[in-house]
Amino acid sequence: xxxxxxxxxxxxxxxxxxxxxxxxxxxxxxxxxxxxxxxxxxxxxxxxxxxxxxxxxxxxxxxxxxxxxxxxxxxxxxxxxxxxxxxxxxxxxxxxxxxxxxxxxxxxxxxxxxxxxxxxxxxxxxxxxxxxxxxxxxxxxxxxxxxxxxxxxxxxxxxxxxxxxxxxxxxxxxxxxxxxxxxxxxxxxxxxxxxxxxxxxxxxxxxxxxxxxxxxxxxxxxxxxxxxxxxxxxxxxxxxxxxxxxxxxxxxx
Ligand SMILES: NC(=O)c1ccc[n+]([C@@H]2O[C@H](COP(=O)([O-])OP(=O)(O)OC[C@H]3O[C@@H](n4cnc5c(N)ncnc54)[C@H](O)[C@@H]3O)[C@@H](O)[C@H]2O)c1
Numbered sequence: 124x125x126x127x128x129x130x131x132x133x134x135x136x137x138x139x140x141x142x143x144x145x146x147x148x149x150x151x152x153x154x155x156x157x158x159x160x161x162x163x164x165x166x167x168x169x170x171x172x173x174x175x176x177x178x179x180x181x182x183x184x185x186x187x188x189x190x191x192x193x194x195x196x197x198x199x200x201x202x203x204x205x206x207x208x209x210x211x212x213x214x215x216x217x218x219x220x221x222x223x224x225x226x227x228x229x230x231x232x233x234x235x236x237x238x239x240x241x242x243x244x245x246x247x248x249x250x251x252x253x254x255x256x257x258x259x260x261x262x263x264x265x266x267x268x269x270x271x272x273x274x275x276x277x278x279x280x281x282x283x284x285x286x287x288x289x290x291x292x293x294x295x296x297x298x299x300x301x302x303x304x305x306x307x308x309x310x311x312x313x314x315x316x317x318x319x320x321x322x323x324x325x326x327x328x329x330x331x332x333x334x335x336x337x338x339x340x341x342x343x344x345x346x347x348x349x350x351x352x353x354x355x356x357x358x359x360x361x362x363x364x365x366x367x368x369x370x371x372x373x374x375x376x
Contacts, residue, residue, distance in 0.1 A: 133355050135160030137253065138200040140193070142183055142240055143210030145171045147309020148259060148348075151341035152207055155349050164196045166240070167210065183210050183236030193243035203247035205352045208237035208281075209259040213311065214273040221273050233277035237284065248297050253354040258285050258301040259344075262367045265303065282363055289361035298360040300351040305367030308338040334369030 129135075139156045143149040144165030153176055157163045164177040171178035177199060181192035197203055214221060214229045221229075237258055248254040263271045264278040282301055289299040306312060306329045319325040330336055347366045350356055365371040 128354050130355060132160040133353050134205075134349075136162075137204040137251075137354075138162045138164065138196070138202045139205035139207065139352065140164045140166060140196055140203055140240070140244060141207040141209055142166045142181075142236065143259075144176070144178070144207075145169045145173075146210070147311060147341040148304070148307060148344045149207070149209045151345035152209065152348050155342070155345040156205070156352070159349065161205065162200055164200070166192055183240055184231045186239050189236075189239045189243050193240065193247075197247045202251060203244050204251040204253055204255070206241060206244045206248065206256045207259070207348055207352065208240055208256065209348075210236055211259060211277075213315070215270050216272060217270060218272040220270075226273055229273050230277050230280070233274075234280045234284065237281060241288065248292075249295055252296065253357075254292075254295075254297040255352045255354075255356075256288065256297065256299045257348050257351045258282075258299075259348070260285070260301040260303045260363060262303055262305045262365065262370050265363075265371060285363065286361050293360060298351075298357070300359060300362045300364065302344055302347045302351065303363050303365045303367065303371070304339055304344045305333055305365075305370040306338050307341055307344055307366075309341050312338065332370065333367075334373040334375045337368065339366060339368055 134156050139161040141149050141153050144153050145167040153163045165171050166179050166181040168182050170180040179192045182188050212232045258281050260282045261278040263275040264282045285301040316322040344366050347364050
């Protein structure tokens with residue numbers, strides 16, 4: 124093999140920052156990248172109790188907090204090579220359901236949070252020769268699902284931002300991609316079920332919607348994030364990769 128990188132340890136020596144890194148997909152991604160050699164820094168409003176990784180209680184809605192946390196990571200590790208913009212919050216309802224404050228709150232995390240963290244990390248990413256940004260979008264950016272007007276809008280904007288950033292930084296050698304998960308079995312979905320009047324019926328509906336008739340695992344999404352972040356994927360940029368049990372493209376009945 125002519126590559127300079129060993130598959131399985133291709134992240135050796137690279138520094139990866141993961142927002143939402145204590146959540147379901149974020150913690151699976153931390154585990155995955157770390158197992159393949161990355162030095163992982165986890166940013167989350169929930170402080171990690173896992174001492175395996177560098178972690179910082181950082182709120183991505185606060186620009187000063189983001190600047191502080193990213194500067195501290197760069198100082199601690201001496202570099203930032205990979206950024207996973209994964210933190211997100213949900214919202215339900217049609218277009219009339221949410222107040223201006225709720226629209227601003229969800230955009231503030233799901234879109235503006237990714238902007239803030241990327242802006243802060245950019246000077247360090249520009250110094251890496253394998254720099255990569257991966258954003259966690261969602262199937263709802265591409266498929267109209269009921270009662271997801273606000274949440275879907277944030278993820279559609281995040282996909283547009285992914286492609287725009289990929290174009291802006293292609294000359295600098297910084298790749299920018301996104302994953303687009305379907306419904307994944309994480310604490311997020313557990314919360315949705317807990318809030319539902321009929322959790323069993325809701326769970327059955329979520330599974331029935333997936334062409335594979337099962338939820339996606341956090342590790343399956345982490346694997347796709349790692350594929351996009353990997354230096355071995357050096358020709359892949361501006362891509363939105365579905366991890367959705369077929370939901371984007373299949374009709375099975
Ligand atoms: N679970 C799914 O079905 C699904 C499907 C498609 C996309 N996604 C996306 O995947 C990403 C991860 O979701 P998950 O399922 O792991 O949910 P999760 O709730 O387990 O993880 C989300 C994490 O983001 C963190 N977070 C929220 N607001 C933050 C803030 N202001 N600053 C820093 N951290 C913050 C939370 O504390 C949490 O740890 C989200 O962007 C979500 O929109 C999830």
